[in-house]
Amino acid sequence: MVSIKGLGGFHLVCDATNEKAVLELRERKRRPSKPFAIMFKNIENIKKYCEINENDEKLILSKEKPIVIVKKKKELTGIAPGIGKYGVFLPYTPVHFLLFNFLDFPIVATSANISNDPIIRDSDELIKKLGNVVDYILDYNRDIVNACDDSVVQSVKNKFITMRLSRGYAPKSFSIKQNIKPNILAVGANQKNTITLAFNNKMILSPHIGDLGTIDSIEYFERTIETFRRLYDFKEDIIICDKHPYYESTKWAKNQKKEIIQIQHHFAHALSGLFEFDLNEALVFAWDGTGYGDDGAIWGGEVFIANRKNFERVHHFKYFKLIGGEKAVKYPANMAVSLLNDEIGKKYSNYKLASSLKNGNFPLTSSVGRIFDMVAFLGGMIERNEYEGFSGMLIERYYNPLIKEYIDLKINKRINFYPLIEFLAKNRGNFELISSVFLNSLANLIKKISKNYNLPVLLTGGVFQNKTMLSLVDGFYFNQKIPVNDGGISVGQAAYGVWNL
Known part of the structure; x- marks a missing residue:
């Protein structure tokens, strides 16, 4: 088992065609069934194992080189058990290209991390945390200052959805028509966390931070905020967060001794779509796994009439x-x-x-x-x-x-x-x-x-990562450049501040 330094962190790598090696990696990483991403030498090799359409191919070959979710053609045992798709991508660093001069098979290239922790960015940390998982480490002398995971996208007919916005796409900048005052920091949700800054005439969406379920992930969240403050010479006046009292991002916001605004989770989903498509009002289907509702229940099957200021829950x-x-x-x-x-x-x-x-x-x-x-x-x-x-x-x-x-x-x-x-x-x-x-x-x-x-009809929330579902309701708006899942929550929160403060 080898760990190889990529652009924003280390990958765990083995021969994707070797069942024994793949199962050994699962055993060592204690990841029994969650799919592994596969890196291929070129698009021709991907076509041997996957059914890809023209839109899939454009995404795979794009300069960002994201992981693209595509349909299986040939089963690779242990890679994505039980499901009908692979996550595939092409080499994007010189080390990857050099490696494939010597390999004629696809490789597993999964993030080197302990479950729910950020991707590991230096070899000392790798040895400390995953020394029992890897046999060899391929490192080099370019330090990784800010960790950055691989982006994940999926085509839907002639469009696409973003499932994880990170390497190649983020930080993502949006221009705003008006000058923004006060400076806004939106701290997102607890799962698939991102942060968004809004200042002057722009909004900046961070790369994927991840689930805030461990000490390391919370430290990474705080470190990202500090990095963005430094990079953009930014000091927030107001913090916008979720209404869930136990979200780590919400708890952090409440401890900052600054003015905070709390936005209902699914309304933030709706606002992210209104912002992406510059809509004033829409009928919004906000469907996901969980979100703290205004009545104290766990919402996730909502139909709103939403505008830039408020919403009416017309069905659920x-x-x-x-x-x-x-x-x-x-x-x-x-x-x-x-x-x-x-x-x-x-x-x-x-x-x-x-x-x-x-x-x-x-x-x-x-x-x-x-x-x-x-x-x-x-x-x-x-x-x-x-x-x-x-x-x-x-x-x-x-x-x-x-x-x-x-x-x-x-x-x-x-x-x-x-x-x-x-x-x-x-x-x-x-x-x-x-x-x-x-x-x-x-x-x-x-x-x-x-x-x-x-x-106008807007579809948002993690349920709409389902490609088949989106294909069955063609003609409606759905998040594309902004993550359709909780990775887009911070954008919706920031948009509320831009439009209402």
Whole structure:
């Protein structure tokens, strides 16, 4: 196992075609199933293993050289188990080009880090933290001052979505029509964190910082703020943050002894899209895994009429209990079965336990991300969610465009999705039918609601990283240059300040 210094940090590298080496890397890194990115010598070699279209090819060959999510053609054991896609990219540093003078096979090139920590940027830290993982280190005398991970993008027809904005794309600068006063620092969300500065007549979005779940990641977040203050000779007057009281970014903001403004999570998603497309108002579908709602519940299945100043929550998915709290994200079984009627629920081995927990004191949520998890469990695709987004990628893999069937959900203030859940549970094991009916039903719901409002339609939030989902609702706005997931939250927060302060 070798670690090689890249542009913004070290990669862990092995032969992607060697099953033993790949499984050994998984064992050593304690990463049982999350996909590895693969670096290929050239585009011709990518085409041997992947089905790529013209838009995919443009992204892969672009000067930024991001990781591009593409469809599998040939299975490489252990690289992306269970799902139908690879993350692929081409060499982008001299060391990579030199390396491929001697290699005729693709290599795993995954970030050298401990789970949820920032990418490692020097060999001393690498030895200290991953000395038991790597056998050799390829280093050289260019110091990496600021860590920077690889960017991740995905094409959607003739457009694209940004899933991780970093090397090659960030820091990203946006010009503003008016002069900004006061100076604004927006500190983003807790997952996929980024920060955004707004001053003079511009906004600056930072590279991907990551999930603020460890001491090292929080230190990296603070270091990034200090770096940006120094680089741009910037001193904030106001800090804008999320409303979630336990987000590390929010806690940091509250400790700065400066004026702060807190913006609801999904409204920030909406504002990021309004900003990207210069819209004054839109019908916004903000669907993701989690976000602190104004009523104290966990939102994530929201339909807003949003403008640059405020929003009206016109629809949302009917609340259900997050049985197990945060553990329900990984283990959705009890949450899912608790929603079924007795006749269908009795088919599941955890039915009695789920029934006994149904009336427990658990958080309420409207999250579409959690609905994806429940569908994957009830359909028999998973027993547990191996990593964030796994259920969505499985559902996307089994989608069959020839299946046009859908469940026509009724449009009310609170959208009752239980009939859809029950249909899918009745057809447990038929992965193609379940996946297709589920995505078709969500797409039909979006189209149906949109017809009731004479407004531009904006799709935002982590659920819309699903390429199939976006393809089914063609013609609407969705985040592209700004991350569609929580990486775009800081832009939405900053945009609120620009428009309202």
